[in-house]
Amino acid sequence: MPLGPGGQGPEIAGDVPLASRDIVVRTASPNDHTVRQATGQPPTETPALRIRRPRGALLAIGVDAGGTTVRVEAWRGGRRARRAELAAVEVAALPALLRRLWRGWRLSPARVGALVVASRGIWTAAERRRLEGSVRGLARRVRAISDAQAAYLGALGGxxxxxxxxxxxxxxxxxxxxxxxxxxxxxxxxxxxxxxxxxxxxxxxxxxxxxxxxxxxxxxxxxxxxxxxxxxxxxxxxxxxxxxxxxxxxxxxxxxxxxxxxxxxxxxxxxxxxxxxxxxxxxxxxxxxxxxxxxxxxxxxxxxxxxTAPAEPPVRAAARLARALLDERRA
CATH class of the missing domain: 3.30.420.40 (ATPase, nucleotide binding domain)
Structure with missing residues (x-):
């Protein structure tokens, strides 16, 4: 299911000064909030962002946790609301990294309808269940897949x-x-x-x-x-x-x-x-x-x-799966 137009993203009033020099915030468009890690260290908590969130709209978040970079995209409706690029961490440290990002975004897990984490080092059913259990408190519904599977689905689809x-x-x-x-x-x-x-x-x-x-x-x-x-x-x-x-x-x-x-x-x-x-x-x-x-x-x-050239990056495929997971919950 492609991520098409529709829905509303958060309104962000320009760049926001942050407490930590480790994070640079850029606003590419009214619906695109980017957090990019500059120093290679996990992000620290940031002050509240001036974001007006529409009531009742849940986020679908995809994560691509590779060997060098962790990429995160949050979608509301059919529009990307936020994204982040962070230095990679071990799989065991990934839940803590995402919790810090949630705090920096002033994001309550209750507002995350679905989270799909595509991670390296994940392949077997037991490995997927272990990762899903560790991130369960970050969203209403969670799913873990291999980063290679997300890359395949992004590149070739089905x-x-x-x-x-x-x-x-x-x-x-x-x-x-x-x-x-x-x-x-x-x-x-x-x-x-x-x-x-x-x-x-x-x-x-x-x-x-x-x-x-x-x-x-x-x-x-x-x-x-x-x-x-x-x-x-x-x-x-x-x-x-x-x-x-x-x-x-x-x-x-x-x-x-x-x-x-x-x-x-x-x-x-x-x-x-x-x-x-x-x-x-x-x-x-x-x-x-x-x-x-x-x-x-x-x-x-x-x-x-x-x-065939890749149709979309792995993080977008993970976000698309999160959208499908959210729609499945609503059905």
């Missing part, structure tokens, strides 16, 4: 196909025509994430330092080592694009890793050729050159695919 996700981590997720899911990868930086931004950054550090220099030892000891190593990937890809031999080797191997994961999922699900496919994650969304190389490797690995 139906069969596969999605290649390469951001801080990596995973390939596929769906049968019957609606059942399968995946390959997504095991995290310790066990997998081949072809991801983290993997590319780590391979570059190994190639540059030999794995035993002082520089190679200091990077994992700093704050947020996975994010810091993943942040090297765009520079490695840029060097590969210019023809530098070692970066080109690393990037080509990353694309092959992702293509092998895609082949594994397509075969397990017995998806018919040409496979319907799309992409997600910062590495693929932001770099058309890297994406083109992946498409070539996927063609070599499993045959032709019908590539």
């Amino acid at each position: 139906g069969a196909g596969l999605l290649v996700l390469a951001g801080t981590g990596s995973i390939v997720i596929g769906r049968r025509p019957t609606g059942s899911w399968n995946r390959a990868g997504g095991l995290g930086p310790l066990l997998g994430d081949e072809g991801s931004a983290f993997w590319i950054g780590r391979e570059w550090l190994r190639a540059r330092t030999g794995g035993g220099s002082a520089r190679a030892r200091t990077v994992p000891r700093g704050p947020s080592p996975v994010a810091r190593i993943a942040a090297l990937a765009p520079r490695v890809v840029a060097r590969a694009r210019r023809g530098d031999r070692e970066p080109a080797r690393i990037v080509r191997e990353a694309q092959r890793h992702l293509a092998r994961l895609a082949r594994e999922v397509a075969r397990d699900l017995r998806l018919r050729s040409p496979v319907r496919a799309s992409w997600a994650g910062s590495l693929l969304v932001r770099d058309a050159w890297f994406r083109a190389g992946l498409r070539r490797e996927v063609t070599r690995a499993l045959g032709p695919a019908r590539w």
